[in-house]
Amino acid sequence: MKSDRKxxxxxxxxxxxxxxFTIFLPLIWGCKTxxxxxxxxxxxxxxxxxxxxxxxxxxxxxxxxxxKTFEDITPEQEYxxxxxxxxxxxxxxxxxxxxxxxRYVNVLGQTLAxxxxxxxTYGGYHFLVLDSSEINAFxxxxxxxxxxxxxxxxxxxxxxxxxxxxxxxxxxxHQHGLQAIDKSRLTTALTTIGTQAARVxxxxxxxxxxxxxxxxxxxxxxxxxxxxxxxxxxxQADQASVKILKNVGYSPQALVDMLNVMDQxxxxxxxxxxxxxxxxxxxxxxxxxxxxxxxxxxxxxxxxKRFMAAMRNI
Amino acid sequence: MQNKWIRWIILAALGVAVSGSLAFSGEMMxxxxxxxxxxxxxxxxxxxxxxxxxxxxxxxLEQKGDWLHVSAHGGKFRGWIHKSALTEKKIELxxxxxxxxxxxTTDEIALAGKGFNRQVEEEFKARNPNIRFDAIxxxxxxxxxxxxxxxxxxxxxxxxxxxxx
Numbered sequence: 001m002k003s004d005r006k007x008x009x010x011x012x013x014x015x016x017x018x019x020x021f022t023i024f025l026p027l028i029w030g031c032k033t034x035x036x037x038x039x040x041x042x043x044x045x046x047x048x049x050x051x052x053x054x055x056x057x058x059x060x061x062x063x064x065x066x067x068k069t070f071e072d073i074t075p076e077q078e079y080x081x082x083x084x085x086x087x088x089x090x091x092x093x094x095x096x097x098x099x100x101x102x103r104y105v106n107v108l109g110q111t112l113a114x115x116x117x118x119x120x121t122y123g124g125y126h127f128l129v130l131d132s133s134e135i136n137a138f139x140x141x142x143x144x145x146x147x148x149x150x151x152x153x154x155x156x157x158x159x160x161x162x163x164x165x166x167x168x169x170x171x172x173x174h175q176h177g178l179q180a181i182d183k184s185r186l187t188t189a190l191t192t193i194g195t196q197a198a199r200v201x202x203x204x205x206x207x208x209x210x211x212x213x214x215x216x217x218x219x220x221x222x223x224x225x226x227x228x229x230x231x232x233x234x235x236q237a238d239q240a241s242v243k244i245l246k247n248v249g250y251s252p253q254a255l256v257d258m259l260n261v262m263d264q265x266x267x268x269x270x271x272x273x274x275x276x277x278x279x280x281x282x283x284x285x286x287x288x289x290x291x292x293x294x295x296x297x298x299x300x301x302x303x304x305k306r307f308m309a310a311m312r313n314i
Numbered sequence: 315m316q317n318k319w320i321r322w323i324i325l326a327a328l329g330v331a332v333s334g335s336l337a338f339s340g341e342m343m344x345x346x347x348x349x350x351x352x353x354x355x356x357x358x359x360x361x362x363x364x365x366x367x368x369x370x371x372x373x374x375l376e377q378k379g380d381w382l383h384v385s386a387h388g389g390k391f392r393g394w395i396h397k398s399a400l401t402e403k404k405i406e407l408x409x410x411x412x413x414x415x416x417x418x419t420t421d422e423i424a425l426a427g428k429g430f431n432r433q434v435e436e437e438f439k440a441r442n443p444n445i446r447f448d449a450i451x452x453x454x455x456x457x458x459x460x461x462x463x464x465x466x467x468x469x470x471x472x473x474x475x476x477x478x479x
Contacts, residue, residue, distance in 0.1 A: 009320065075346050076368075077430040083450050084438060090446035095453075102456065107466045110458045114358040115474050117380075120399035122347045122368075128453045144453065158470070189429065201433055210437040213430050217438075249473035300471040 073186070075122035075142070078178060082123070082142030084217045085177065085224070089130075089138055089146055092225070096131040096149055104310035105129060108158070109145060109165045115247035116166075116240065118173035125172070127165065134272040135265060138224055139168040141177040151273070152314050154261045158307040159254030163241055167255070170240025176233045180223035181216045188212065228276030235286045242290050252291045259284050341374040343384070346401040346424075352393030356381035359464060359474070363393040369405040369426055 073081075096102070109127040113119055125143035130136075133150040140146075145168045155161045171177065189212035201209060223229065229237075242252040259280035266274040277283070345366045353360035356378045364386065366372070372384035372395070381394045403424045427433075439447060467474055 074424050074428065076426065077428070079348075080430045080432070080435050083447070084435065084445070086450045086453070087445045087447045090449035091444065095449055106456055106458050107462050111463050111466055111472070111474070114463070118398050119358065120347050120350060120396050123454065124348070126453045126456065128449075144450065206433060206437050209429065210434050210441065213434050213438060214441070216430075247474060248467075249471075303470040306470070 073178060078175070079122040079142045081178070081181075081213070081216060081220065082140040082144050084213070085140040085220050086144040086146070088217065088221050089140065089225070093130040093132050093146070093148070096129040098129065098313060100312075101129055101152070101310045101314060102127070104306070105147065105161065105165065108162060109169070112162055112166045112244050112248060113143070113169050115244050116169050116173050117243075118169075121172065125169070135262060135274075136272045136276075137164060137168050139171040139177065140224075141172070141175065141220065143169075143172050145169070145172070148272075149314055152311065154265055155258065155311070156261065157254060157257075158303045159245070159250045160258040160261075161307070162245060162248070162250045163252075163255035163258045166241035166244040167237045169244060170237035171229070171233070173240055174233070174236050176229050176237070177220045177224060179233075180229075181219045185212060185215055185219070189216065225276070231278045231282070234278055234283060238283055238287045239290055242287055252287075255287065256284050256291065341402075342404075343372055343374060343382070343400040343402055344405045345370045345372070345399060346403075346405065347399050350395055350399040352384070352386060352391055352395055354393060356383070356394040358396075358460065359467075360394060362460065364391045366395075369407070371404075372400065 105127045109125055113125040121143040123142055125145065127145045127147070129152065130146050130148045132148040133153075134148050135150045135154060137147040137151055138145070145165065147164060147168070151164060152161065155164065189209065228234075238255065241255050245252045245254060262273065263280040266272075266280070345368055348368050350366045350370075351362045352364050352366060353362055355361075366386055370386060372382075372386045373389075375383045375385055375392065377383070377397075378394075380397050382397055382400065383392070383394055384400075385392050401424070405424045405426050407426050435447075439445065466472075
């Protein structure tokens with residue numbers, strides 16, 4: 001009788017353990033990365049004396065090295081690359097001196113950026129209208145976004161402007177600019193010089209680092225302004241745009257409408273957007289599935305009014 | 315004999331539970347952007363409680379979607395911050411001309427001001443004096459406040475769920 005009760009208790013404990021390990025642990029660690037789980041395991045092992053601290057460090061590091069992805073570039077460095085890319089764009093284009101439209105695209109742009117997957121960047125998002133009748137837009141790494149008057153003229157509603165800006169935010173969020181930098185160049189720059197913890201670089205290192213920097217910036221500019229991103233990067237930016245538009249409450253159909261207008265405006269073989277982007281028609285077919293058929297957005301009179309006011313002289 | 319096993323199993327279960335919750339709540343992270351705001355709720359529409367600076371350390375209390383509830387300035391402030399503002403790395407200020415020890419990897423420690431920094435930008439400017447950094451400085455100066463954004467959303471009858479999940 002007594003042993004029956006003990007067996008019952010044992011079964012209950014085992015059942016509890018099974019439930020705990022299958023349900024509770026994933027809940028507790030569900031949003032953690034592999035790194036953290038390894039860290040926990042390793043620290044438990046170290047604290048219980050199973051392995052030494054040095055061994056523990058080595059295990060953690062190996063896991064992290066495996067889990068490491070993309071470039072080892074800090075948001076701070078991305079910011080400086082982006083500033084210089086932006087400054088070079090401003091060598092080719094003039095700023096459009098109209099505070100009302102610039103203010104409008106900044107408030108709209110910030111609203112959209114906050115609804116993106118990367119709302120926070122080192123220096124934040126900033127938007128500027130370029131005084132050019134070209135149909136074009138650029139996103140420098142870190143969140144400096146430029147859009148031409150020519151492109152804004154294609155926008156028939158606030159939703160259309162939102163679609164354009166959200167597409168550019170998509171490029172920032174996916175770090176498409178940084179990915180244009182030649183990989184071996186970046187590795188040399190970041191490992192040879194970058195691991196040195198000098199707060200102030202000596203003349204030789206500074207000179208070498210600045211040359212790498214110039215090359216990196218020119219890689220970004222050349223892709224962004226001359227050759228354009230791959231169709232898959234453009235698709236990613238369009239998909240980000242649709243997601244952001246939905247998140248904020250704009251109809252994602254605005255992106256399709258915008259692409260249709262551009263399809264009529266762009267001249268095949270032209271030097272602007274037509275040169276650096278896939279055809280609007282192919283972009284529409286890429287995102288149709290994601291948008292779906294329904295259009296639930298409300299038409300707001302105030303939205304239209306402020307759009308018209310901002311675009312008065314565009 | 316069986317009693318001993320029962321005791322061991324209970325102890326093991328408790329041990330795992332305690333170490334799990336401690337590891338989760340105590341995780342330290344660093345602010346990886348120039349300035350990051352702690353908010354009263356896990357959304358950008360939440361009230362700003364305090365502004366944290368680049369490299370500030372925070373302790374994670376809980377996670378809700380893309381937002382982390384953290385404690386900052388030694389527990390003086392508690393609030394929500396978007397995960398894109400934080401990194402698991404410790405960001406250290408590089409000092410003098412010392413090199414980092416071999417044990418530290420870039421996975422654990424990032425050096426503030428390392429690599430492409432303001433000094434490199436200045437050197438770039440010296441080499442290319444005509445590049446229009448003045449236009450970028452002006453562009454960065456245009457600030458939009460959170461109340462501007464909230465007004466814009468309200469008046470435009472928008473319904474943001476952004477960043478919440």
